[in-house]
Amino acid sequence: MKKILSVVLCLMLLLAFSSASAATTLKLSEVHAEGYPTSLADHEFARLVEEKTEGRIKIDVFTGGTLYGQETEAIEALQLGDLAFARVSASPVASYVPALNAIQMPYLYKSGAHMWEVLNGEIGQKFLADIETSGSGLVGLCYYDAGSRSFYLTKEVHSVADLAGLKIRMQNNEMMVKMVELLGATGVTGIGPNDVYSAISTKIIDGAENNWPTYQNMGDYEAAKYYILDQHTRVPEILLASAAVKASIPAEDWAIIEECAKATQEFEIAAWAAKEKSSEEIVRAAGTTVIELTPEQRAEFEAKMAPLYDQYAKDHMDVIDAIKAIGENY
Numbered sequence: 001m002k003k004i005l006s007v008v009l010c011l012m013l014l015l016a017f018s019s020a021s022a023a024t025t026l027k028l029s030e031v032h033a034e035g036y037p038t039s040l041a042d043h044e045f046a047r048l049v050e051e052k053t054e055g056r057i058k059i060d061v062f063t064g065g066t067l068y069g070q071e072t073e074a075i076e077a078l079q080l081g082d083l084a085f086a087r088v089s090a091s092p093v094a095s096y097v098p099a100l101n102a103i104q105m106p107y108l109y110k111s112g113a114h115m116w117e118v119l120n121g122e123i124g125q126k127f128l129a130d131i132e133t134s135g136s137g138l139v140g141l142c143y144y145d146a147g148s149r150s151f152y153l154t155k156e157v158h159s160v161a162d163l164a165g166l167k168i169r170m171q172n173n174e175m176m177v178k179m180v181e182l183l184g185a186t187g188v189t190g191i192g193p194n195d196v197y198s199a200i201s202t203k204i205i206d207g208a209e210n211n212w213p214t215y216q217n218m219g220d221y222e223a224a225k226y227y228i229l230d231q232h233t234r235v236p237e238i239l240l241a242s243a244a245v246k247a248s249i250p251a252e253d254w255a256i257i258e259e260c261a262k263a264t265q266e267f268e269i270a271a272w273a274a275k276e277k278s279s280e281e282i283v284r285a286a287g288t289t290v291i292e293l294t295p296e297q298r299a300e301f302e303a304k305m306a307p308l309y310d311q312y313a314k315d316h317m318d319v320i321d322a323i324k325a326i327g328e329n330y
Contacts (some may be wrong), residue, residue: 081244153207
């Protein structure tokens with residue numbers, strides 16, 4: 001009897017060991033800090049994947065740029081298969097899928113609701129699929145909210161002329177750099193979001209552009225005290241995966257990963273709305289000068305950026321027209 005119990009115990013230990021050793025641990029890179037809406041969604045994604053795969057797949061989330069300080073670095077790691085997942089802006093992904101520029105053109109959306117109808121519809125879902133078929137080695141899983149982007153600077157700005165000669169940190173995206181050049185400023189790339197505050201403080205740049213939460217969370221509002229609420233673009237975030245890593249995961253588990261990613265989208269949108277509200281309140285309470293453009297001033301900004309449509313979206317005007325048509329309901 002003792003011998004039977006001993007054999008049974010050994011088998012149980014062997015099964016437990018086999019189960020544990022069979023678990024796959026993957027890494028996810030995030031440049032934003034803990035508690036940020038996208039970071040919260042990253043952790044929720046990891047939780048759901050571990051739960052739904054019954055522990056077969058675990059995801060370690062590295063926030064605050066501790067794994068890769070810039071999103072472009074994370075993208076390169078995904079392509080090499082050195083990283084499994086990364087939450088990045090759609091902007092640098094457009095370097096590999098130029099058609100993505102069509103959903104982030106300036107002054108394209110009338111509201112956040114307008115943008116989400118586009119992203120959740122045929123247009124947005126096709127672009128996610130296009131990421132995987134682009135041959136870039138990337139896989140698009142879902143979109144996250146990032147609100148609207150506005151300029152924040154060390155000087156007061158009310159017109160396009162006021163931007164002349166200013167150095168503004170931009171995302172690593174050719175179109176975004178061209179956008180500020182059309183406004184008479186110089187676009188500066190290669191500065192990660194965690195380094196913007198220092199770059200402004202040391203006068204390497206005169207400011208940057210981003211949403212309320214990033215402006216507040218990174219402390220940039222303490223260095224650049226003028227927030228020009230022009231809301232020039234709404235650039236969604238994308239949760240990316242590595243095509244090489246996908247190929248190494250059993251199909252049934254990858255289907256679960258995709259399902260879990262989609263499930264975190266609404267989670268992140270809700271977290272974003274709450275954070276956006278609190279960030280604006282903090283920034284305004286700190287005495288930051290928030291400049292809201294008049295319709296005439298906004299029209300001047302729009303007119304200056306209009307050439308971007310010919311340069312970067314002329315091959316996708318059918319998509320642009322379709323997005324504008326959807327906007328007629330807003």
